[in-house]
Amino acid sequence: MKVRAACHGPAVVAAPDSLPTLVLAGNPNVGKSTVFNRLTGLNALTTNYPGTTVELAVGTATIAGRTYRIIDVPGTYGLAASGEDQRAAWEALLRWRPDGVIVVVDATNLSRNLYLVLQLIDLGLPIVVALNLWDVASRGGLRIDAAHLSAALGVSVIPTVATQGRGVTKAAHDAALCAGRPVTRRHRYGARLEAAVAELAARRGDHDTAAAFQALERRGAGPAPQAVADVVSQLRADAGEDVPLYVARERHRLAERLARQVTAGDAELRGRRAWHLATRPVTGLPLLAFVLAVVFVSLVWGGSLLAAALDRAWGTYASPPIRALVAWLIGEGILARTLLWGADAGLNAVLSIGLPYVVTFYLVLAVLEDTGYLNAAAVLLDRTLGRMGLNGRAAIPLVAGAGCNVPAIVGLRVLRTDRERLIAGTLITLVPCSARTAVIFGAVARFLGWPWALALYGVTTGVILGAGWGLNRIIPGPRTGLLMEIFPFRAPSARTVVRKTWYRVREFAGVAVPIVLLGSVMLGALYETGWIRLAVRPLAPVLEGWLRLPAVAGLTLVFAVLRKELALQLLVALAAAQFGGGADNLLSFMTGRQIFTYALVNTIYIPCVATIAVLGRALGWKRAMLISGGTVTLAVTLGGLAARLLTALP
């Protein structure tokens, strides 16, 4: 058994396998997750957007013949910061006491990034610095003397280009080497601060300056002992301001001086012009409309082309052998037919209904994320979100919700207050995720034309705005202001986009396939045995009477609580079973109005079991149930109204 590093204090919370641990730390958007992916080959997502790595991504990497656990913590500017994601970074660094920390810094903004580096050294963590975006800095004419910086800090400094993998292995290697070595602080602040730190360390009796810094920045739990409080109040009086602010000022000052000493060239690299265009409403709003139009058109064209091609391929190559195999194995009785609901129709549905739209959407989303455009959209939407009791930051989880509600709700941690999390969490469940998008495009756009799909999105947007406005009035509490760094736009990297889309689609398929198979077989069994009539009877008044849908179609809506795209997949399978052939029969089974109502109800009622589960964990079960019940009521009410309105139309 390895004895943990002797250079730091509290006991290590050892993981079960006791692997040595390296942590990746750094400001948001400096390429930390890209370094992580390079090291581990695992599926943490990298995003040109703050806050997307709120759950700690964990992987393993073999460095110099030894296996290490690698933890990617949320991007943070300093460990003093508040918010749950920042606290997660704090815990990963100071409670778990990793064997080594790789601090990824942005070479194009060295001074501000060095703040975190200095703080980590002050707090006694064994670090190495990965000087990332080295290529961008070089292209912009910046030259940084890594050896000089390394000597000044007393830690290893390695230039890296994470997107190309350059320097990453070296950084990890050096981090592994620093494990267990005592941390010495070479940099010195002003005399007043240094004297206070020395005094605190002396009073502790162990001369532990790391503990002294922790005490000064008020990170210790509970009230400070008198000896500490005396020093802190004296420093406060001498400095004339709050001690944490004073320490921050000293640290920024030193960071700037260090950055100046090791840097040559002009640091003005940031593309601000594009930002003006993207955030000024006159140009920004048309740009936003254009971006949304591109997403929509990609789904209409790309999604439906892919869907048709996959459906054809399945019908030609996969379906006949599967049917033959089942017939050969168990004949053509009820059991065989039930099985085919899953093995043939179910799998076909995953391929030709779910996947095409999910892939298309995630591809477009990955491009948007990688360029950093979403960040500009957040600034542009700050005021609108303000009307809903949120701020621009909430745009992060809300947009993520259009991919999948589950990670979006996990991402609520970036929001500061419970009130914001409750409002944003409720709104996320109303954002059509890619599975619901598949139903909207696969049913409404396909059979009624794209204007109807657009109308459905219009209704949904109205519902979200209305719900946000209402919740802001009902739920008491203040709102917090937007505070966000502005990142320059970047050209998207094909590698990152493809990789990210692949991981997300793989995740989708891994979860969706078993559930779709199960749901299909269950509905198939009901259908083939004739019990389906019994099953729909209790629901008939709502489904037939109020929503004016065929009751069996309504039953698929109930099944869709497992997965939203399952609704359409089962509907198509039902149509095929009843009328033979493929999905083209949907119109022979339902009218256009019914398809619209159907998709509307499916879009608005409770997201799916996975969302309810994560909602329960994030906001509490009572609220999760309240939100679920509320959305069902809303969906049924709106569905019935839509059915009547549409009938009134010529």
Next chain:
Amino acid sequence: MATAPTRLSTLTAGTRGVIDALPEEEDLRNDLAALRLLPGEPIEVVQVLPLGGPLLVSTAGGLYALGRALADRVRVLA
């Protein structure tokens, strides 16, 4: 600088000033401090989004977006 401190939110694009005071909440102050939004630091308003939208400000630490409500509570000497 003899003028009295004003709210950051009242400044127009292109105005330069020096931060005078931050809001009181400790969490928020810590966040601002880590970004180098500290009393005594120079600050320039780069852009003001209309109709109560956020301000884009430039400091030695970088370029940041501040919501109007937050900018209301940051005092500057312009």
